[in-house]
Amino acid sequence: MSEHITTSAPAYLSALSDSGATSQQPHANRGPKLLDALRTQLRVMHYAIRTEDAYVDWVRRFILFHGKRHPRDMGPKEVAEFLSHLAVARSVSASTQNQAKAAILFLYRHVLGAELPWMDDVVIAKVPQRLPVVLTTREVRNLLQSLSGTSSLIASLLYGTGMRLMEGLRLRVKDIDFERREIVIREGKGSKDRVTVLPENLIEPLQQRLRKTQRLHQSDLDEGFGEVHMPDALQLKYPKAGRAWGWQYVFPSQVRSVDPRSGVVRRHHFGEQAVQRAVAGAARLAGIDKPCSPHVLRHSFATHMLQAGYDIRTVQELLGHANVATTQIYTHVLNKGGRGVLSPLDQL
Missing domain, CATH: 1.10.443.10 (Intergrase catalytic core)
Known part of the structure; x- marks a missing residue:
């Protein structure tokens, strides 16, 4: 587990935090449990279903990008690499990149119960100021x-x-x-x-x-x-x-x-x-x-x-x-x- 993360996992994530399960249980079997927990927390906090789908998708991409490693085993380096990949390789917009960061931040803070002092060091993409398209x-x-x-x-x-x-x-x-x-x-x-x-x-x-x-x-x-x-x-x-x-x-x-x-x-x-x-x-x-x-x-x-x-x-x-x-x-x-x-x- 990354030294940057201090977690206090809720009871429904006990299967994910078990050290034996971490070393022996395949990551593919644990993924759905984590994503289900993410959906549950989003609904508890009354997030819109569109936001729920978007956040779950970004967390899934984050996990797959790092070879299905559990987020509990990752830290600021992996988050920064994923966000940089979105900006450089995928050429996503700044608002899209910031949405991905918000999804990962929600996962660590509200699902894994992690302290995230290092998240402040992850750069927020500057959203360009565009004039709106207006019809006559x-x-x-x-x-x-x-x-x-x-x-x-x-x-x-x-x-x-x-x-x-x-x-x-x-x-x-x-x-x-x-x-x-x-x-x-x-x-x-x-x-x-x-x-x-x-x-x-x-x-x-x-x-x-x-x-x-x-x-x-x-x-x-x-x-x-x-x-x-x-x-x-x-x-x-x-x-x-x-x-x-x-x-x-x-x-x-x-x-x-x-x-x-x-x-x-x-x-x-x-x-x-x-x-x-x-x-x-x-x-x-x-x-x-x-x-x-x-x-x-x-x-x-x-x-x-x-x-x-x-x-x-x-x-x-x-x-x-x-x-x-x-x-x-x-x-x-x-x-x-x-x-x-x-x-x-x-x-x-």
Whole structure:
């Protein structure tokens, strides 16, 4: 065991810490136990399932990279080698490299119970500051006109409210207030709620969508289904709430599927990849040469709101940014180039 690591393993890892098992039991047999323990701890701490899958994958790669050695037998040298391999040989982005480091850090700190003074010496990759891709109002109009069906309404919602893609897909019926013209976004980034505007032009399309969704939900109930995923422990506190109309997704999937955590057959929300492909295809049809994804519509919302003269604090609240400095990046888009600066060539 590395001299850099002092561990106090929980009981469910006793099989891994046994010295006899360490020397005789194959690493391949121990790997799943360690990864299962990692998943358990991630769920105990209420990490999102996406984060759970990503962290487990990074830890698996870390172990395989070092010949299936147990993480308990490794230290800062092995962590640094793995992160350097990602940057040099795999050419991953700085944010990806930092996610890998976060996964390994979580493993040592929360699963193996290790003291990690040496982790501070592992260099954090500097994430480059990039200006966001922003569409003009004409490009947004052409993009939305090139979309159809559910993807068209979702894309319009993202641009009209500044939502992130997953916030729009996870939108529940109860969180749309047509009378107050607002939408409550639950458990956004950082598990924070916020309120954003409900565009006037989306009221009728959303009401039509809800009527269609309600018919689908009633059909599920008639067939003995109709239960939706409930956040945290609400399913235990309110056992019947999962079938209630207000908790249903506004944009449900067309097919029912098995919940990967509980094994319950439910109707999940509309797929994010379907929206991403639809937006990319619509951008090509509209002749937009800029890299275009659903998140670009959020950037465009923020920039166009500032162009319209709205206060930056208002835009910050609508976007759900914790720090106004994050919102200020859109002022750079406004002030640099384009109509924000008069070139000296134009004065000749």
